[in-house]
Amino acid sequence: MLEPESLVIYGFALAIPAVYLTYRHFYVPSRATPQPASEPTRKPLKSIMQAPREDLAPPKDDPYTTEELKQYNGSNRNLPIYVAIKGTIFDVSHKSDVYGPGRSYSIFAGKDGSKGLGMSSLKPEHAIADYSGLDEKDRKVLDDWHSFFSKRYNIVGKVVDPPTSSL
Ligand code: HEM
Structure with a gap:
């Protein structure tokens, strides 16, 4: 003790x-x-x-399942790289130096890793969509990341099968 x-x-x-x-x-x-x-x-x-962008496209609402999202993790160079936060999918392709395979934040590519973002953790076991266990402080950090991405990356769709407990 x-x-x-x-x-x-x-x-x-x-x-x-x-x-x-x-x-x-x-x-x-x-x-x-x-x-x-x-x-x-x-x-x-x-x-x-990086600074916020002025030239973002209007947000899209295209549906993606968690399984479909996996292919957008940068391992296929012909596909864009997507990062999802609280179900919103962002196209981060122009930052492949950060989200591409083996790069600093590749753990968040091709998935919704909301919990890890809220916890400021890069551990694979934390990079999951279910953020229901986060306390108020970490939820604020997560919301700040959502806002950060919304100002810098185009929204291309939403995850249609998030874990129900994170809603
Ligand atoms: C000693 C620890 C850390 C250092 C020195 C650091 C440093 C940095 C730097 C320099 C950038 C700007 C990268 C760029 O735009 O090229 C960045 C961005 C970022 N960091 Fe960290 N970081 C650390 C820990 C973490 C942790 C634990 C997380 C987990 C959530 C995290 C998540 C991110 C994310 C999501 C971005 C945004 C990248 C973008 O889309 O522009 N970082 N960090």
């Missing part, structure tokens, strides 16, 4: 990287608020993420 002091230390040890990762992933420098002339000019932190 762990002492309460150890639990606090472990809690911080886990929370600090989680907060840092979320911050690094979602930080977008504000260009809207100019600094007063008297203030020293602060250099805005540069986001490591």
Whole structure:
């Protein structure tokens, strides 16, 4: 049994990287608020993420089963690469350097890996559609990812057989 002091230390040890990762992933420098002339000019932190796009196509509602979605995991170069979040399918083909086979986030390609996105986890066992076990904080992270993808990738359809418990 762990002492309460150890639990606090472990809690911080886990929370600090989680907060840092979320911050690094979602930080977008504000260009809207100019600094007063008297203030020293602060250099805005540069986001490591790609910028939102202005040229997205109108969202499509085409139905895909989980089984059909699998072929869009980048292993067939003649097919686009799809990532689904909360049942919404995004075409991430132009980021094959990130989602293609063997790349950093290939675990999310050709499937709905909502739970892993919410948990900030790249473990294969977490990359599943059923996110019903996520707490409020992780659901917020998941919603942020959905919003992030919606601003950057074309929506090509929806998963028609999601696990009922994630609805
Ligand atoms: C030390 C740990 C991590 C570092 C240094 C890191 C770094 C990065 C970087 C540099 C990008 C921008 C990639 C690009 O646009 O080319 C990125 C994007 C991303 N990261 Fe991480 N990451 C880490 C952990 C994670 C974890 C645990 C997850 C699990 C959810 C995750 C999910 C993502 C996703 C989904 C993107 C968006 C890619 C896109 O579509 O633009 N990352 N990360």
